[in-house]
Amino acid sequence: MSIDKENQITDDIMDKIVKGEIGTGEKLPSENELADKYRVPRMTVRHALLKLEERGYIYSKQGKGRYVKEAAIPIQLSLTGKISFTEKMNQLGFELKTSNIYCEKIDYDAEVYRILGTARGEAVFKIGRLRVINGEPIAIHNSYVSESSFPKIEEEGPAIQSMFSYYRKQGFKEFSSRQTMLSITFPTSKEQRLLSCKSMVPLIKVESDCIDAESKQILEHTKILYRSDKFKYDITMD
Structure with missing residues (x-):
């Protein structure tokens, strides 16, 4: 069940980035905020965000959060x-x-x-x-x-x-x-x-x-x- 939720979160955020609903350089909500939004444990959100990092859609700033990468x-x-x-x-x-x-x-x-x-x-x-x-x-x-x-x-x-x-x-x-x-x-x-x-x-x-x-x-x-x-x-x- 957590894997399905993890994939759902990954797909949802990726879709918003592709459509421009989350803009280049924009900071994503925190793990806690996303966990509340999707009603899942924080670890599920973290795994979803790590997938997006691996795929090159977002990047992390130490101590500041995660941001959308610049447009292609x-x-x-x-x-x-x-x-x-x-x-x-x-x-x-x-x-x-x-x-x-x-x-x-x-x-x-x-x-x-x-x-x-x-x-x-x-x-x-x-x-x-x-x-x-x-x-x-x-x-x-x-x-x-x-x-x-x-x-x-x-x-x-x-x-x-x-x-x-x-x-x-x-x-x-x-x-x-x-x-x-x-x-x-x-x-x-x-x-x-x-x-x-x-x-x-x-x-x-x-x-x-x-x-x-x-x-x-x-x-x-x-x-x-x-x-x-x-x-x-x-x-x-x-």
Whole structure:
């Protein structure tokens, strides 16, 4: 019975936040006030509020209470592979900062190797960049690149912030992509730290390839993790 009440409270408050009946930055009633309102024990209310925190709808201020998080920022994503994320965000006027967070050789991954057309004995590197917009971490971009295609990738990879810029320096000019796949996942502990999110905040995972438009060579396989609690994504094709 308490679980049903807990879910009812969670759904009710979440619905009010989504509809704007409880505004951005607004302080929620105290646990005691909510317990009286819903006629349940205080612990039931606490569990419901913790769920809302995990889902990214509210946050706590030590000794002050719980507040509604700011409204989601609308972001237009390009799924065509013709323009880089950096270029797209700059065009839209966002303050984008990118940090290269790792360049590491991966263990054999049959799917990634197949997509890249790389033999099992050859090296593939994963280059990760953390994207931050207006001071908020938005995404982790992982690019899988074969050493056979880019012999200096181990050396040059740690300095890369934009893969498109890197490819242009290698002589490639125009880019396209094949099939783009979207799915939902949840963050690992490392991804939680990087994206400043809770374990139950869903991440949107976008998987695609970057292809040289002229030669049709596959330059990379890409896996991008986007936070779903701080942003709304427009995926309308350009």
